[in-house]
Amino acid sequence: MVKLRSTAALAALALASLLPPPALADDSKDPIKLTLHDWTGQLVSAHIMGEVLKKAGLNIEYVQADYLAQFAGLKTGDVHVAMEIWATTGKDALEEAVATKKVENLGETGMLAIEEWWYPLYMKEKCPGLPDWQALKKCAEQFSIPETAPKGRYVGAPATWGGFDDERVEALDLPFEVVHAGTDAALFAELESAYQRQAPVVLWVYAPHWAPIKYKGEWVEFPKYESACYTDPAWGINKEKAYDCGKPRGAIWKAAWSGLKDKWPTAHSAIKNFEFTNDEMGKLVGEIDLDGKKLDDVVAAWMKDNEPRWKKWIGG
Structure with a gap:
């Protein structure tokens, strides 16, 4: 009888070990x-x-x-x-x-989050001043496609992500058009396609993600973000507009x-x-x-x- 009870107890313990712990x-x-x-x-x-x-x-x-x-x-x-x-x-x-x-x-x-404009290293040969953002003013046409020429094209993330890229282009007087990808998948399909063809592209890339691991490239270096950049137009190089800096990291x-x-x-x-x-x-x-x-x-x-x-x- 004792043996039976012991066997039953062991079986119950084994079953309990398979069940999730109770909340x-x-x-x-x-x-x-x-x-x-x-x-x-x-x-x-x-x-x-x-x-x-x-x-x-x-x-x-x-x-x-x-x-x-x-x-x-x-x-x-x-x-x-x-x-x-x-x-x-x-x-x-x-x-x-x-x-x-x-x-x-x-x-x-x-x-740790990084979200910023990013370009493949092969674009640096066509725009030697990179990663300094001011180089984009001189070689925007190198990033153009027929639909945006002579302006460059920046492929942004889905509009619901925020990021203020349209405002950034205006505040820094960049000769670029912002074209928002419809989805995360579409954004990186654009990168994959451009990279395979060595075609012009600068786009929103973020980390943690596989893209900056798989592809060789660099983030554009904009004026360093400070909170006042987003709230005080008098901050930064454009005294009339906010968002004249890069995105925060953290x-x-x-x-x-x-x-x-x-x-x-x-x-x-x-x-x-x-x-x-x-x-x-x-x-x-x-x-x-x-x-x-x-x-x-x-x-x-x-x-x-x-x-x-x-x-x-x-x-x-």
Whole structure:
């Protein structure tokens, strides 16, 4: 009889080890809504975090949302978690939202953001003054296509990403036309096509991403960003217009509805613990965008290979 009870106990322990750990008693059973955006790295961050929270026994829902417009939903609690707010494009929106006390900054992801005009090294031969931005004034035609000539063409990111490139062109009096790519995929298809043909191109490239790893190139060096550049027209070389500088660089933050901590304390703690590096993220994005792997498969492989790491995020 004792032996039977021992066998049953061992079987129960074995079964328990296969089950996800229970969420804390005071975690709501309502779904935590994580926002999804239109670039691969953010999808990776959100889905990895979502899968980790599922392992903690929480209910997860993914919601497609505009990058900047999502802050309205975070303030009201209609959505709950945004895994990537970039200092380059989302700093002002995040600070404004946090100031309302309806949104909380959950800290840095560990990734460092760069988003700027970028050109392949072969274009430096046609515009020798690069990476100094003033060289673009002298050789804009080298970046032109028939539709923009004699002006150069700058391929910008999807307009919903922000970035103030149209304003930057005007403030710095650059003889360029800004043509926004419709999607993240279209942006990098343009780079791939131009690079293969050694064709003229200058475009929005960001890191962490596979592009600045795969291709040899440089970011344009604009006047260094200061916050006054975006808010005070008198700052900088153009005394009448703002945005006469490059884009800010810095952290990528996690943000959440301020009610997350009380409603889902397990999630609040885990998201604060989430941490990645640029190289790690660039590799995962490359597996999806370049190698053609499915997002779910890449996330599942990462979860399998990094179990001790993500278990620490949820206190395991």
